[in-house]
Amino acid sequence: MAELALGIDLGGTKIAGALVTREGTVVAEVRAPTRPEEGVEPVIGRMADCIRALQAQAGAGHRIVGIGIGAAGSTDHVRGVVIMGSNLRWVNVPLRDRLLAHLGDAWTGPISVAKDTNAAVLGELLYGAGRGAHTILYVTVGTGIGGGLVLEGRLYHGVSGGAADLGHLIVETDGPLCGCGKRGCVEALASGPAIARQAREQLAAGRPSILADRPADTLTAVDVVEAAQRGDALAREIITLAGQRLGMVLAWCVDVVNPERIIIGGGVAAAGDLLFEPVRQTVAVRALPSNVEAVRIVPAGLGANSGEIGAAALVWAGAA
Amino acid sequence: MAELALGIDLGGTKIAGALVTREGTVVAEVRAPTRPEEGVEPVIGRMADCIRALQAQAGAGHRIVGIGIGAAGSTDHVRGVVIMGSNLRWVNVPLRDRLLAHLGDAWTGPISVAKDTNAAVLGELLYGAGRGAHTILYVTVGTGIGGGLVLEGRLYHGVSGGAADLGHLIVETDGPLCGCGKRGCVEALASGPAIARQAREQLAAGRPSILADRPADTLTAVDVVEAAQRGDALAREIITLAGQRLGMVLAWCVDVVNPERIIIGGGVAAAGDLLFEPVRQTVAVRALPSNVEAVRIVPAGLGANSGEIGAAALVWAGAA
CATH class of the missing domain: 3.30.420.40 (ATPase, nucleotide binding domain)
Structure with a gap:
């Protein structure tokens, strides 16, 4: 069964998700607006929707080994918290815990949270x-x-x-x-x-x-x-x-x-x-x-989907 | 048998050597002038003399587990080379190899070479x-x-x-x-x-x-x-x-x-x-x-002998 990482690039205007192979190939992608003005929970809800949509696309022939999130803000990667994201209007948001709550039984595996530039440098390291x-x-x-x-x-x-x-x-x-x-x-x-x-x-x-x-x-x-x-x-x-x-x-x-x-x-x-x-x-x-x-x-060597590929690299690099 | 590290601080004016316990206590010390104007080999010869003098002071009740050298210059710590030391007037001096040649049978153990500020930060980490x-x-x-x-x-x-x-x-x-x-x-x-x-x-x-x-x-x-x-x-x-x-x-x-x-x-x-x-x-x-x-x-927490204690810390920190 082929293994995939699920990478999400959380920006101030859009949520971009993708399924990425260990070789850095995007096999499925999904987009949603961020709309930070609606508050934290609706944004996390849309992230959960993106994850479920990608899980459905992965289908039975693939196993998603982890979720990586590159967020537009400073993060505590150990606790999975976005400390401060000015474009997201987020302060101390426990992203990993809230996302797990939204996902329920749909996802109980690892979730890595990092600032988007940390995701990017890992993406460049592995694939760029x-x-x-x-x-x-x-x-x-x-x-x-x-x-x-x-x-x-x-x-x-x-x-x-x-x-x-x-x-x-x-x-x-x-x-x-x-x-x-x-x-x-x-x-x-x-x-x-x-x-x-x-x-x-x-x-x-x-x-x-x-x-x-x-x-x-x-x-x-x-x-x-x-x-x-x-x-x-x-x-x-x-x-x-x-x-x-x-x-x-x-x-x-x-x-x-x-x-x-x-x-x-x-x-x-x-x-x-x-x-x-x-x-x-x-x-x-x-x-x-x-x-x-x-x-x-x-x-930089990565162009389109670099945010999601970098987020997926968090999974492949074992940053969870 | 008590274990000791032999630390040498190689500066532009003096060579300072000491035997240092794992706890950072100096139990013996020795000094020699550097006199870089005499050329590379005489300086390394005086370093070898300092090492032999400290070995004699350690005596039979102690085992010297390694030699650490903090040098006033940039170094290649992997090869044990001083790349450039302006106060030493040294360029690309293979310090570890030359020192081993001078010491012959007197020392066949590990020798770590680092720039003096790297020795210093390890000394502060362990003891300061x-x-x-x-x-x-x-x-x-x-x-x-x-x-x-x-x-x-x-x-x-x-x-x-x-x-x-x-x-x-x-x-x-x-x-x-x-x-x-x-x-x-x-x-x-x-x-x-x-x-x-x-x-x-x-x-x-x-x-x-x-x-x-x-x-x-x-x-x-x-x-x-x-x-x-x-x-x-x-x-x-x-x-x-x-x-x-x-x-x-x-x-x-x-x-x-x-x-x-x-x-x-x-x-x-x-x-x-x-x-x-x-x-x-x-x-x-x-x-x-x-x-x-x-x-x-x-x-900084270390005062007197900080150079030799830092050099010894290279041994205790396993930098060899």
Whole structure:
């Protein structure tokens, strides 16, 4: 009987579930809206519905060996609790216990809960750009900036689950105000919203750009990345600056963690070498030469379903 | 028959060896000058002499179970090689093999080689300020700034032995020139020599201080720390600033590693709360609140013989 892992990516807008083989192949998937505004229990109810739907799809020929959940927030992986998920509007939600209560007899096996970046780094380790490496720093650059660490082949959580929480490392002491209340966090300088804000500011100041026709209030980082790829000077300048600021943070990480690989994912990573080259150059001039020599900085290898595949990797890596 | 570890602290000026019990008690010690200017082999010869002298002192009633060496430089602990030790003037010295050659039949047991900060963090873990903790960042602030990491109870080396190499994390992009060729490294801002330099600069600019009588060229960080402890405003300002800059680096480390304890040793740590309070305050306002809550920042617990006790801890921790 073939074995499958059931992976769920719990984000602020959608719940994405999949059945994933040990080789990382998705054999079935399901989607539901998160709708955090309805409260915690309805969200967990929809997660339970997704699980039952996938169990039905697995059918009699397959055995689901475990459920892995990557959640958009900080987690206590030992107790299966989401400590704080701002997009989910969750604080101290005992996700594993509530989900087991919703599922009743339908599931009595193991459930692993991790922050989504920890699921992502395991997914990259097993099936993506981390294959063959043992010590990996994964960084996502999207709406926020976060990270996950695999050290010597194992997920490293830190003492309170806060390892590789890179978004609020301060890059510029007098930089722009961050959502967290501090100034100059890398998330306030190099995330998708920060890139879009910088473009709006420069356009408002009259800088010429192919983005100048666009209504400023609809401008996103995706637009800036596309303009940069079409050669727009302003957009390239903004992406380069984001890469340099991200590179400053990664240079520190290189000297603290001495990883073998740094994997960058998230929407902004779609900028490709326009982002990666300034990242690599900044790391190369700022970190210790021997540590720079030891690390490769590469794009994430998993694309579609990376959240669910990472969540399933929690099961295959025995993180339950 | 009582078991002992033989620990050797190999520094740029002296070789310090000791026999240490499993409980961390020093039962015999020996000293020799390093004299790196004489070349590699004479230094290793003096290390071998120290080992034979300690073997003789152990006598028949004790068994030496292993030799641990903490070296002032980066090391390949697997091969027992000192990769680069600037104060030793060593590059790629196969210390374990050469030492075994010098010792011949006198020693055929295990020899562990580690950078001195890795020996120090193990010493603190087993016998000092790290007791009871499992995830510890050790930082030394003296002539240089360096670190060692214990993660989940085990020494963490990084992929090329460069983990926790904190001295060259860049704190101020346009800061003073560092010995490494970069600008604004924490070592150029908060190490002993940096503290002494800042005092000389301020005194030369006419700032009043009880240090003003001293010949500027003999002024050291020890003098600045003593003046600060006596209430001198200039000296306090310089130590506070060093603490804040060190705190910036440690805040980043807190969000990357999420340690349970940060232990600060080295000569500058003798400043006590004059240094530790600005460190703690800076970490508290710059790192993630949940990560700040999880960590205690404390002075090193081992004083005299800490180098040899740390080196012996390499044996007791099974790092061979």
